[in-house]
Amino acid sequence: VDMATQLNLSDSDSSDLSDQSVFTRRSNRSLRIAEQERRKKEEEDPFVLALKYFSEVEAGTPVTGNDELENNLVRVEKVAFSRGLSPEAISVMLDFAMSLRMGNPCARVLKCLLPASVVPQEAVVRAIVWLTVRKLPISTQTLHFLVLVLFQCPFICHLLYLLTRKENGKPGFDIYFSGRQPYLLYLLSLYKVFCPELVTLSIPSRMKSGFKNHISPWKSALITVQKRNDMQVASSISLAFAVRDKTASRKRKHAHLELPSLSPVTITEPQAAQSSSRKLVPMQQIQSFAQLLQNMHRIELPAQMGSLLGSSLALQYLDCVQDESALLRLNFWLGYTLHEEFLFCSDGGANKNPEEALQFLNRLLSVQHFLQEGFNSSDAFMYKFLNVWDGSLLRPQILGLLSNIPVIPSSQIKTLLFDPLMQLFFTSSLFFKCGLIECLNHMLLKWLTWHSAYALEDDLDISLNSHTNITLSGFKDSVMELVHFVGRLASVGLQLEGCHSLLLSFILDFYETVCDTFLKFGLPLVVMPPPGVFYPAFFAADPVSVDRLAFIMHRWETIHLVQSKPWNWYLEYLFTQGFDGLKDFVQNSINQRVMMAGDGCDNVTQSQKLGSAPHIKQPLLS
């Protein structure tokens, strides 16, 4: 009946607005109808009804045996634990709990105050008012929960800061307390996050207290709700909860792989410049990119640089700032961790906890991928580690780290890289060989990319680790060395593995990259696949390899046509490389093309060449 009357109303409304166009009238009507339908649904929604009950229930209603109360509470809990409560719901429930309309606020009610977004300021203020006015005898457990809920409101932290601050920065009042009161310690540790200079206390790092038993299920429920709502779980509470939970991680003798916590510098020099100049913002407080941009000029780096590896914001800042000391600190920590975990362990430490080592290396790889370059310490570690690596421990990660190594001068590349890799290559399985070729392919690609970017930047040093100024000729030498090395590896590898098509595929990938050196990256290098690679590809049983080889040859052809170098030069070059058979082959095909003169056709594919090629004079497999 209500619906009908509403519809009638809407009809009468629309008929009165005769000057409006039909379209807008219809759209207004549909909007209004939708709105009314939604309101209807809300009114019937059990959750909304439950909230209504809690806001309207009279003081003095009995608690025990009250089925209505129980049902409504269950409904609220259900919504709270699945989606979290909206700010209005929070204020209603908090009001209900604190106004003692139904006896002492039970922990159950407070437990379900999981906010979906934020806790509104008015609710907090009202709750505090109730607290002070009524002088409630609250149990400590209840108080814990209350404190936690209140601190979900970012307003509270700011309020605390403002209350305790005078104009000249000195504290407005002292915080007195005595005895062991763990929840107050939590408050203080939170406060210390925001104003470290005002809290000159030494707060123990492991605060084991009764808090833990009550709050950990609540905390995990809160995190679940926030994650479901796609919220960043980066509120101030999560910072306080970053207290290391010793029971969670196994007690390890050498806990290298844990990143240090992002804590601000604790020691401030007595005559600090803080009072005179800008106030430094500790990195811990930066939660979003916008905040980073706002405070770019006054960010204070944390006490332990290793903690930056866990935060992409911090890494972005580091990339921009390029502070040598900060980077050196980070490199020291990173190098120390890698050495201790993989090099210095005499009892096979890495084998004992491979899971953590794997996660650590994955994180390091993602950081390097984010920054688009490696770290000095990880490079130094790799050179040492390659000599003792067995080729199977954490293979994908180690190969990933290897591909991030920057350009090595050609004088050192043999001892640092080639010798250990050769040893590993020839004593390993087919899959390792494929993996290593792929890794060297990525390495070449990264060298070329870095060089092209660096060359464009001229005087600007864009890299994090200030690579040694390698000249263009030095760079070319190194690239040549690498390509020749892969050629040697590939030739012998194919012989060992019987020209396995998977290995051949990875090798041909590499040579496609080599083709790109000139076309894409502008480096004037011409390196052909060696005979040991060319002929297996040429005579491969599967057509894919032959096609890819043809593609590579075609690209070389394109280069030389672009370069407009005469064919003679190309042939001479082939001859010097020992490609007698190939030279003859190409010579014949050129003669063929010259005979079919006037085509102007550039795309002479291998198949056409094959079709028209006369017999080869010299044996191909020499």
Next chain:
Amino acid sequence: WNAERRRRRRRRRRPRRRLVSSFCYCLLFSSELWSVNRAWRGLAKGTLSYVTPLYQFRHTQLKSYSRQLSAFIAAEKQEGLAVEVGGLQNTFKVSFSVLRFRQEDPPKTVWCGWLSCINGNPEYLQSLPKDFTCLPLFCSKGAEDLSSLVKSWLQRTFDCCFGPLDINQTTLQWLAALWTNCHMETNIQNLKMIWTLPVLPPLQVTYTVDSDDVLDLWRSTRESSAEKSREAEDEVCIDFSEVTRFMQGLMSHFYRHFRVDLSAGELNQVSSALGSAKVNGKIKISSSRYLISIFSLLTECALLKMPI
């Protein structure tokens, strides 16, 4: 002496304060000859670690560091209680100081440790930026939990890293040679070496040589090289090749008698009356002779462990 006694009595009347640590650090980079006194003997004992360079370590702020470390240790020890830095209720007293050679042994130390860098490689030291202080050698003696607390405070404050220092074979061989050389002045009683051999089950060999015999061997090793260069008698200049020959002499002697080739194994421990050193980093030095050389060797050992 009376003044000392008076001072001691006054200390006893103060309220119960346990001296947690006498934290000494040396910042000597050059090889001056010191007159070392007995204070070193008590301190040169403990477990060694290597330390990556400390960031913004100011030797002018030692008092502030003492206060902070004291508060940190107190807070960690008394769980759940935040401790005010510099407050009067601390029951631990920490003192940071530069080692002065006339300093007495502080009484009732519960824990003691020191950081140092002696004759460190100047190239490496100069390559570090000015903010960094390189004190790669750390030695701690006392309760393990206090050691870990001090280390974690240092890690947090100066962004450095601690790792166990394994004294390498070269250093142990050097120590054997140095102590043998000392026998000319002080009686070392005997030279004891412990080797482990990589067999199953692992074999441990304790090789003890009488001091006179080992000195004879050492002298004979040196004679062949002393002919080449006539150095002054009082200036001891030992080449590592002499040390190698000395060790080879010892090992071949063992082989002749027992048919076991010690060079296939590892030297784990070297000890004499002047001190002992184990491969796991535990040292004990009872004599001040060659102290600088020994600490230079250990500093070099620690610098080898630096990640970059």
